[in-house]
Amino acid sequence: MHKAAPVFVRHDLHGKRVSLRDERGKVVLLNFWATWCAPCQLELPRFVEWQQRYGPEGLEVIAVSMDDDAGPVRALIEKLKPGFPVVMGDERLGLEYGGILGLPVTYLIGRDGRVAARIAGESDLNDMKSKVVKLLGQRDR
Amino acid sequence: MRQGLVRWAALGLVLGSTVLAGMAQVPPANSPTSASAIPQNALVQPADVAKMLQSGGKTVIFQVGSHLMFSQAHIPGAEYAGPDSQAVGLDLLASKVAALPKNALIVIYCGCCPWNRCPNMGPAYQRLLALGFTNVKAMYVASNFGDDWVGKGYPVEKGD
Numbered sequence: 001m002h003k004a005a006p007v008f009v010r011h012d013l014h015g016k017r018v019s020l021r022d023e024r025g026k027v028v029l030l031n032f033w034a035t036w037c038a039p040c041q042l043e044l045p046r047f048v049e050w051q052q053r054y055g056p057e058g059l060e061v062i063a064v065s066m067d068d069d070a071g072p073v074r075a076l077i078e079k080l081k082p083g084f085p086v087v088m089g090d091e092r093l094g095l096e097y098g099g100i101l102g103l104p105v106t107y108l109i110g111r112d113g114r115v116a117a118r119i120a121g122e123s124d125l126n127d128m129k130s131k132v133v134k135l136l137g138q139r140d141r
Numbered sequence: 142m143r144q145g146l147v148r149w150a151a152l153g154l155v156l157g158s159t160v161l162a163g164m165a166q167v168p169p170a171n172s173p174t175s176a177s178a179i180p181q182n183a184l185v186q187p188a189d190v191a192k193m194l195q196s197g198g199k200t201v202i203f204q205v206g207s208h209l210m211f212s213q214a215h216i217p218g219a220e221y222a223g224p225d226s227q228a229v230g231l232d233l234l235a236s237k238v239a240a241l242p243k244n245a246l247i248v249i250y251c252g253c254c255p256w257n258r259c260p261n262m263g264p265a266y267q268r269l270l271a272l273g274f275t276n277v278k279a280m281y282v283a284s285n286f287g288d289d290w291v292g293k294g295y296p297v298e299k300g301d
Contacts, residue, residue, distance in 0.1 A: 036207075039254060039258055066210070091212045091213055095213055100210070101214055101286045102284065102286055
């Protein structure tokens with residue numbers, strides 16, 4: 001915790017470049033999920049809502065799918081239209097984030113690029129939202 | 142104007158949840174293919190599986206969940222045979238056990254998500270029973286493999 005979040009560059013499922021380093025100055029909600037993960041499916045619509053509501057204040061949600069194939073992920077985001085980038089994860093990214101060995105896992109990264117919280121498993125989304133709002137209120141020094 | 146935006150956001154939340162609820166194919170808790178339906182006497186705790194490894198004998202272990210998670214960390218000697226929420230995974234599991242005697246001790250595990258949310262363990266267990274195997278044990282992973290195995294300091298391997 002409070003260490004610099006491992007930076008990465010990926011392309012989302014629309015081919016757009018996604019770089020964590022480019023989000024410095026924003027609060028990043030980095031969510032590891034999968035289409036087969038039931039708790040993840042409960043979280044995603046909330047993240048869509050938060051992106052819409054808090055995006056203007058500097059929130060950026062990045063969703064990293066840990067599905068083995070992109071097919072089901074494409075089908076889901078076509079329906080969900082999340083409004084934030086969805087990228088495919090891999091072993092290397094998982095290991096850089098300490099090993100993603102269960103889902104969901106969400107990292108809250110402050111405007112300074114440091115990990116402020118790691119939230120694993122079925123979580124209290126109201127509590128997570130409170131953490132996000134608090135981070136949004138903190139300016140980058 | 143703001144009320145209208147709030148209504149649209151709420152509608153979006155409902156629609157999003159509805160879309161996604163249909164996509165995660167987790168059997169209901171009372172379904173025979175739910176992990177929760179695996180009988181108690183077929184469950185084995187991670188600590189006991191760790192002891193099996195220490196005993197030095199060859200234990201047949203299959204991870205029946207996500208390959209991406211398998212490659213990051215798995216029980217030493219385990220083979221990948223998933224994802225068993227899908228037919229392709231069940232067929233892979235069936236192919237891997239085809240040559241085993243029906244009374245062979247087979248341990249299956251997943252750890253993708255909390256036990257009662259796992260879409261893989263129940264179908265894997267039922268498939269092995271349907272194939273005639275009589276000594277199938279399901280490693281009970283309460284939360285996830287990271288917390289319940291790796292976090293406990295049990296041995297791991299990486300890669301394929």
